[in-house]
Amino acid sequence: MAYSFYDILQLVGALGLFLFGMKVMSDALLKLAGNKLRSFLATMTSNRVFGVITGFFITSVIQSSSATTLMVVSFSNAGLLTLTESISVIMGANIGTTITAWLITILGFKVSMSTIALPLVGFGFLFTFSKRKNLDNWGNFIIGFALLFIGLQFLKDAMPDIKNNPEILAFLSQYTDLGFLSVLLFLLIGTVLTVVIQSSSATMALTLIMTAEGWIPFELAAAMVLGENIGTTITANLAALVASYKAKRTARAHLAFNIIGVIWVLVLFYPFLRFVSWLAELLGSQSPYITAAAIPVAISLFHTVFNISNTILLIWFINPIAKIVEKLVPEQIEPDIKVDEPKFLNKEVLKYPETAISVLLKESKYLFKTTVFEIVSHALHIHRSDIKSDLKLKKVIKKSNILFELDVREQYVTRVKYIYGQIINYATKAQTDLDLNEQQNQQISEIKIANRNMVEIIKDVNELSRNITIYLNSENKYIQKEYDKLRKRVVKVLRVIHLFRTEKDNEAYHNTLKRLKDRARDNKNMSNANLDKLIREDLITVDMASSLVNDTDNVNDIIKNLIITAELLYGKKDTLLDNGNNT
Incomplete structure (x- = not known):
């Protein structure tokens, strides 16, 4: 196989550039709208529907469900959000993260961003010279946005050419023809990749490229997306390790919510995929079972339908989920702290x-x-x-x-x-x-x-x-x-x-x-x-x-x-x- 160690380094570098672009863009958006978004988060969670809307809105704006979840964990730790409020916001964040998949699918596959990406970097760089903070942040956002698609283009170019390397398909076929076991295997791959990369958006980009290049079929790509939904909860759980029991409960609730969603979709896996395929064709796309080029759109649609369906289904069970999490993470009775030590500051x-x-x-x-x-x-x-x-x-x-x-x-x-x-x-x-x-x-x-x-x-x-x-x-x-x-x-x-x-x-x-x-x-x-x-x-x-x-x-x-x-x-x-x- 004509795929050297240097090519592997190219692939890793392209992934790094994609992640860097995502981070620059997300950080800039947080600086542009951070205060308002956090105020919005603290005031718009009075009921479960508002909580979902808040989570969706914030994640859509900052393009990072992990950033939203970490914010929710911090707010829970400080007592600004209750457990039920936190769960509803996380539900909305899961829907909001689907915007990233559509952004990559439409601009990364349907539109060629590579021709304007470099000029965008130059344009954004001009803004960074401004003494006005907002203009500087807008400049960083534009640079991050452009770098994200430059990284995506490099990722596509760094992927092995299957036409010239047919043995790759032979290697994959060992794992794609195992029936439902293949689905579980690729679900695990999606989970592990997201945990390692620490970005569900990057794993989603890899999944979309793999489908566009014909590496994996529609159903295995969908399994990877389900795995990504589990893997993305790891960030919040890691952050909660050193936090209070309230923060731990919020992180566990995120994990429980996503696992419950993955379980019921796995039970209805093939009917659910056929429904997504029908919906894709209804919206003017081709069937992902017939055309490989249609799989990225179908996967983005699967991601969206899964998260919306899961939220609509589980929003009525927020209180039971909260009770389960409360049993998993019992309240920690704080030892009597000497009065001469701060009780809440950390x-x-x-x-x-x-x-x-x-x-x-x-x-x-x-x-x-x-x-x-x-x-x-x-x-x-x-x-x-x-x-x-x-x-x-x-x-x-x-x-x-x-x-x-x-x-x-x-x-x-x-x-x-x-x-x-x-x-x-x-x-x-x-x-x-x-x-x-x-x-x-x-x-x-x-x-x-x-x-x-x-x-x-x-x-x-x-x-x-x-x-x-x-x-x-x-x-x-x-x-x-x-x-x-x-x-x-x-x-x-x-x-x-x-x-x-x-x-x-x-x-x-x-x-x-x-x-x-x-x-x-x-x-x-x-x-x-x-x-x-x-x-x-x-x-x-x-x-x-x-x-x-x-x-x-x-x-x-x-x-x-x-x-x-x-x-x-x-x-x-x-x-x-x-x-x-x-x-």
Whole structure:
């Protein structure tokens, strides 16, 4: 056989050029439409039909089902998508990936792109000189598009010429005449090729070329396409290996969906192929059983009909599929993480703006509602359960006569400082490394401000706590009463914030917080008048008065920072961020 090692290298090189073109084109499209597409993904999955449409639309635009699936896995990992939402998007992505097959079939086989591909590279290269980011990305898209078809032409040229090498057919005939066993064998070949190449589009291109060159008949090419649908799930499953159980479930759901589809098509394999052949002839093509040149069109049609049929059939079984996957990948009960370590932050979240914002927000909310809430409560010598209860505030203050042994400074160093540093670190990296729009940049800035406010709250409560400890059981009932007033003011704010973040209808609590914030601003003059009376009537000592002045200012600052932080973290009902994790 006149097919040397050099020819094999030519074939591998042509495949590499095709893949490179696909990557350049897909990356450019992601940069052009990435933010909008991810926002679309986060907002358009409210029901299964919208999820399918979203998956189809995104994959059609970026020309990569793997990129869409990886995006879905990342979103699941960050808690932006539920398992059922993820499954519906993946169903749509499977349909969207058929666009690539049609692109190759029509432009690669029906139209000769090789004559205009090189001029397109030159045209696209001119755009890359532009200082405008969008024009540069359009240039890369045009170059990638042209390289894809140059690679496809090289692939066709690098394929062995069967007319001059008839022994190749003799080699293949050993495996093409085994009946249904041949179908299973070529299904496995399609799966393995896709796993190795890591691109179902490239395997599809190889399959289409093999059919056009007469290497394999229609039914074996269809079997390879079924294998490609299984092989393409490997990318997502590999990405999910180091992710959370939610991401693993999403990846397994993709695999389960495609395997179920392949099984039922294999059961109806030959009738299904005859239906596709009839449909191809109905649309004006020739029968793939008679003419080899008609096979690429029939294969693209088979790919499309298979994915649409599979989605229409299984869209009604999303919940059962989700339950099966949940049993295969049980929920991982996370070990008790020390509070001084981040609970949600990991490097994976910095892939996309949406996942970074979602996880930064979750980490900040967790720090605020657990650690900061506890430190402030205990610094006031109040039980958190009393603050969350329906007990009247007067009774809460009266009840809390037991002093907590609390070192606020130590609590900050061991429980807050490292987490705060990590949140600021991740937020800064997101603003530096990710392509954020103005709104996303503003959201991250607000998260950073909220965390700085938390640190200020702990700093102010540290000053307050020392004097509360001294004066809570003082024999001077007047200073004790004044400090109880201060405690009551902070406890009231903590209670309203708790209700604001846990109640669905929270507008009334938000209005209450705004009034309390305004009152904290205006409280200085009122406090001074009351203080003057206490000093004038010798009801408290000068030292007590000095402490009371400082602590009144501290309480006003604590209240303002608590409310501002709550507003920043919980006040804006943005669908991109509010995914059921507000409590």
